[in-house]
Amino acid sequence: MKLNYKRTFFIGLAFLSISSFWQLYDNIIPLILHNTFGIGETMTGTLMALDNVLALFLLPFFGTLSDKINTPFGKRTPFIVIGTTIAVISMMLVPMANSSQNFALFFISLGLVLLSMSIYRSPAVALMPDLTPKNLRSKANSIINLMGAVGAIFTLLMISLLIPKEASPNYTSIFLAVAFLMLFSVIILVIAIRENRLSKEVAIINLDENEKSHLDDLSPSMTMNKDIKRSLGFLLASIFLWFTAYNAITTAFSRYATIVWNLKGGGFANALMVATGTAILSYIPIGIISGNIGRKKTIIGGILLMSGSYFCGFFFKSYSPLINLVFAFTGIGWAAISVNSYPMVVEMSRNSDIGKYTGLYYTFSMSAQIFTPILSGFLLENISYKTLFPYSFVFSLLSLCTMLMVHHGDSIPVKKKSTLEHFDIED
Known part of the structure; x- marks a missing residue:
């Protein structure tokens, strides 16, 4: 059995969009906190850690929730679409808050972005094993990782090209470029991937596979x-x-x-x-x-x-x-x-x-x-x-x-x- 590279590429578009955003977040948000709002390094570091605090609680929650639901569009796709849509809308408020120096708007919009990213991060990662036969997941995961790196490269390239060399730059263009990539990637994914049909096909293939690790033969109670x-x-x-x-x-x-x-x-x-x-x-x-x-x-x-x-x-x-x-x-x-x-x-x-x-x-x-x-x-x-x-x-x-x-x-x-x-x- 061979990996369906075309399918894996389309699945990887979700991870590409995620990686593109986090590269933007890690590089631009600290600059806004420090240069626009005059927040010190310790507090900047604390605020930058909030996404990971949220992730510890929300990623398992939304991952488990996506396991349990079943819609005409699949288990993971609704989370990906809803999360991306909210993220794209709310992230465009961030450069507006930066330009107007409105910290309340900045904090609320950033909170919405982080929440929306948590909604679809785990379901997007789970989509690959859902739609890939067990014995091909390693190869598929390599392609997913490469696509994530491509998303990060895109954002870094846009940062290098679009941010002007001035004391208080306007970040609207870079946020717009990343938002467009995120939205475009997910639209292509939804058009190309029919989750319910593909998951049924893969489930049948997995039922036919009898390869098991020797560890699987051990009793679950064994320590x-x-x-x-x-x-x-x-x-x-x-x-x-x-x-x-x-x-x-x-x-x-x-x-x-x-x-x-x-x-x-x-x-x-x-x-x-x-x-x-x-x-x-x-x-x-x-x-x-x-x-x-x-x-x-x-x-x-x-x-x-x-x-x-x-x-x-x-x-x-x-x-x-x-x-x-x-x-x-x-x-x-x-x-x-x-x-x-x-x-x-x-x-x-x-x-x-x-x-x-x-x-x-x-x-x-x-x-x-x-x-x-x-x-x-x-x-x-x-x-x-x-x-x-x-x-x-x-x-x-x-x-x-x-x-x-x-x-x-x-x-x-x-x-x-x-x-x-x-x-x-x-x-």
């Missing part, structure tokens, strides 16, 4: 081996620590570049675009490498690259094109980590509780993204903006220490017919 549980604990700690390091850069770099390097307009987006573009180019080679040397070694190599890039970033006292080379290594390192970390978590589970372990993965990654904007923001405000890169360097090294203690979840897969199949764990 996890202590050694495996210890490895899982260290792996989850590693996930928390490297997200703490990486998210500090992604949420504060726009302010760092404008204040420390005196970059104007959207020039800061170029380095982030290099990191994301390099990650895209690295996915397939890293999939091949991890298939040959194992996931743990590949992740450790990624941590070393990330740590080295954070260390080098500190020495740039002003903007230099060489920073793009540093961020290129950041992108490679992050790709090595992100491609292999989730499969390692799931490797320690049974197929029957993959959802539970997926929840653990996102709990620790989102917790880091709540914690780090607040702590790093406090350091930026009360000590110096120059603490940003050392902060990320320290937490990255700590993730290396915990990762060295992980001794399970590192199976080397059998060589695949397609390199895309190296990206993730077999379902």
Whole structure:
């Protein structure tokens, strides 16, 4: 059986729209908070963490809710359409609030955007496994991730091109560009994907598949081996620590570049675009490498690259094109980590509780993204903006220490017919 690439592309449009928005959120909202409303770094970091606080509660809720409903349009599609529509309308109020310096309008509109994104984030992610046969989900997930990176690249490119080099830029054009991409992507998805019909076809295919992991034959009441549980604990700690390091850069770099390097307009987006573009180019080679040397070694190599890039970033006292080379290594390192970390978590589970372990993965990654904007923001405000890169360097090294203690979840897969199949764990 072969993967339906055309179908997977259309399914991935939902994730493309999501990634496009979050790239906008991480880069522009901190600038509005700081430059327009004069909010300090600690409070900016706190406000930037709100989306992850909401996500901890709302993503499981709407994901479970979409499991239980059944409409003529499917289980997931209504959430995607409703969430995107509310998000596009409310996000256009944000640049209006910025231009008029109306904080009440800004706070309310941003709250509506974050709520609407939570409505369809989990259903959009669940659409892929719903409409993909079990034995093809790994390959499909690789394509979904690539499309998410394309959405992020689009936003970074628009930031670089559309934001004028002035003290108080008007952000309407960049919000309009991202809103158009989100709306266009979801319209194409709804036209191309008939969820109910496809889900029935896939359900029949899955019923015919009898392949089961040896872990599935174990009694559900059996507890996890202590050694495996210890490895899982260290792996989850590693996930928390490297997200703490990486998210500090992604949420504060726009302010760092404008204040420390005196970059104007959207020039800061170029380095982030290099990191994301390099990650895209690295996915397939890293999939091949991890298939040959194992996931743990590949992740450790990624941590070393990330740590080295954070260390080098500190020495740039002003903007230099060489920073793009540093961020290129950041992108490679992050790709090595992100491609292999989730499969390692799931490797320690049974197929029957993959959802539970997926929840653990996102709990620790989102917790880091709540914690780090607040702590790093406090350091930026009360000590110096120059603490940003050392902060990320320290937490990255700590993730290396915990990762060295992980001794399970590192199976080397059998060589695949397609390199895309190296990206993730077999379902």
